Amino acid sequence: MRRFVVIGQQATAAGDFLLIDVAGTSGRLDVLLRCLRAALLVSHGLRRDTVVYLVLLGGPRAPRVVRFDGSAIRFVRPDERSLGVMVQKALEAGLEGCGFVEIRSGLAVAEGGLDAVLADLPRAVRAVEAPSAGASAYVLDEGARDIRDAEIDLREPVFFVGDHLGFDDGSRLLLAAHGVTRLGLGPVSVHAEDAITLVCNELDRRGA
Numbered sequence: 001m002r003r004f005v006v007i008g009q010q011a012t013a014a015g016d017f018l019l020i021d022v023a024g025t026s027g028r029l030d031v032l033l034r035c036l037r038a039a040l041l042v043s044h045g046l047r048r049d050t051v052v053y054l055v056l057l058g059g060p061r062a063p064r065v066v067r068f069d070g071s072a073i074r075f076v077r078p079d080e081r082s083l084g085v086m087v088q089k090a091l092e093a094g095l096e097g098c099g100f101v102e103i104r105s106g107l108a109v110a111e112g113g114l115d116a117v118l119a120d121l122p123r124a125v126r127a128v129e130a131p132s133a134g135a136s137a138y139v140l141d142e143g144a145r146d147i148r149d150a151e152i153d154l155r156e157p158v159f160f161v162g163d164h165l166g167f168d169d170g171s172r173l174l175l176a177a178h179g180v181t182r183l184g185l186g187p188v189s190v191h192a193e194d195a196i197t198l199v200c201n202e203l204d205r206r207g208a
């Protein structure tokens, strides 16, 4: 299973954004929606081997995380508006519980930020408990060692991606404390969704 974790520094954790102006009313949730499409959808299909976490750190309802599980989710359309509707419904569902609470098959919400994601990862990639397995977790970071020269553990890789603002200091510190490996994608800083596409392509080529 591949995992992508996209951290939205200002992306709203409430469902009260306008679908006709997502970019202007949601703390740039549109960036995360495009990341979702890039990670989960291929031409005429879904990547069933992929889980995407959208970490929403913006607004008074923050932090919250929306999780999409490609193995279980259905009726996902590639346009930003449809994806926005899904996130909005998830955020407005009002379900409460411990950890990730399933709204419908493959779609779940958790209270919390990066900590909620780290707690949800398979034990093998939780470096704090299993430091030797920490190499399965990667943070996409400009200027880091190129992915083409890096060994990637193809079994359970998890990739952390910044939004249009990059990473906030708290997230950087937490990821560093977990021993997450930094990976670069070439000399140009690309949009977050394009960074995900590059990683997907690299994993596809390696047969993951």
Ligand SMILES: C[S@@+](CC[C@H](N)C(=O)[O-])C[C@H]1O[C@@H](n2cnc3c(N)ncnc32)[C@H](O)[C@@H]1O
Binding pocket: 139, 140, 141, 142, 143, 144, 160, 161, 162, 163, 164, 165, 166, 167, 183, 184, 185, 186, 187, 188, 189, 190, 191, 192, 193, 195
């Ligand atoms: C638009 S970029 C962030 C730009 C932001 N202004 C900054 O300085 O961090 C969004 C995210 O995509 C990923 N990314 C973009 N280009 C990359 C590259 N060349 N190498 C590695 N990661 C990259 C990183 O995770 C980055 O935080």
